[in-house]
Amino acid sequence: MYDPLALECLAAIVEEGGFERAAQRLNVTQSAISQRLRVLEGQVGAILIVRSRPLKATSAGKLLLKHTRQLRLIRADLERDLKELAPGLSGGVREEERISIAVNADSIASWALDALTGLVRQGLPVEIIVDDQDFTHDWLRQGHVLGCVTTLKQALRGCKVAQLGAMNYVAVAEPAYAKKHVPGGLDASNFRAVTYVAFNRKDDGQSEFVAKAVGLKRVALNQLFVPSSEGQLRAALAGWGVSVLPELLVRGLIKSGDLVNVAPGHTLPVQLFWHCWNLESAVLDSISAALSAEAARQLN
Numbered sequence: 001m002y003d004p005l006a007l008e009c010l011a012a013i014v015e016e017g018g019f020e021r022a023a024q025r026l027n028v029t030q031s032a033i034s035q036r037l038r039v040l041e042g043q044v045g046a047i048l049i050v051r052s053r054p055l056k057a058t059s060a061g062k063l064l065l066k067h068t069r070q071l072r073l074i075r076a077d078l079e080r081d082l083k084e085l086a087p088g089l090s091g092g093v094r095e096e097e098r099i100s101i102a103v104n105a106d107s108i109a110s111w112a113l114d115a116l117t118g119l120v121r122q123g124l125p126v127e128i129i130v131d132d133q134d135f136t137h138d139w140l141r142q143g144h145v146l147g148c149v150t151t152l153k154q155a156l157r158g159c160k161v162a163q164l165g166a167m168n169y170v171a172v173a174e175p176a177y178a179k180k181h182v183p184g185g186l187d188a189s190n191f192r193a194v195t196y197v198a199f200n201r202k203d204d205g206q207s208e209f210v211a212k213a214v215g216l217k218r219v220a221l222n223q224l225f226v227p228s229s230e231g232q233l234r235a236a237l238a239g240w241g242v243s244v245l246p247e248l249l250v251r252g253l254i255k256s257g258d259l260v261n262v263a264p265g266h267t268l269p270v271q272l273f274w275h276c277w278n279l280e281s282a283v284l285d286s287i288s289a290a291l292s293a294e295a296a297r298q299l300n
Contacts, residue, residue, distance in 0.1 A: 009036040066143030102148035104133035109229035110248040115294030147276030165299030166269040195241030213266040
């Protein structure tokens with residue numbers, strides 16, 4: 001049995017990125033943090049933290065981090081049951097009790113928060129980690145989160161997977177920008193003259209959409225990067241360029257005329273899946289059910 005305080009000490013060091021911030025989070029001294037870590041490393045018989053910049057967990061450290069997050073889930077299940085049976089015994093949410101999941105930015109901006117709202121109002125201590133939908137599964141694989149929304153279809157080891165549906169993407173621009181640069185819509189003759197607003201350098205959605213729309217295998221685009229779905233949307237509204245965004249996010253703005261679809265008839269469907277640890281947990285089951293139900297209402 002490993003000391004839960006020592007395990008949370010290890011998690012705090014990694015999650016906060018250092019001993020000082022870990023001490024502040026746990027409301028103890030830095031020497032106490034160092035001592036707890038030394039005791040835990042002695043018990044395990046291995047180094048758990050690489051003192052680099054940034055700090056990193058070793059392979060043994062990652063295993064203990066995964067175990068720590070499983071313990072958090074058990075505590076969250078207990079807290080849920082206590083609230084039902086004896087509300088007066090339930091305290092406030094501690095930092096170490098938070099349930100972490102990884103969700104892509106476009107889902108956060110369009111449908112995922114609607115799915116989680118009811119659970120949050122009931123007291124779910126959630127922490128959402130954001131990343132591109134092609135990379136959120138890495139957070140689950142490394143044990144940093146309990147579940148993720150991703151494009152990966154195959155279940156990870158020790159996890160279960162559920163298909164959520166397809167999120168359709170369309171290319172939009174501010175009307176004046178579209179009229180000036182692509183008056184007849186995107187095609188093979190004009191797509192290179194347009195600036196595209198992408199999420200970040202890992203975002204290949206812009207090039208994938210354009211290549212499909214203009215009938216080419218591969219395209220090179222002039223891109224600007226705004227690491228936020230809402231930021232991409234604001235940039236498109238401000239006339240920065242064309243942006244390929246979820247149809248859910250821009251549907252109303254196209255209808256009102258604030259944005260125009262510069263490639264009508266073309267969509268890029270992206271299949272999304274929910275992966276989570278294969279554990280018996282009422283909390284995890286409720287998150288899975290909420291995401292699946294909302295996805296069924298809003299995705300294709």
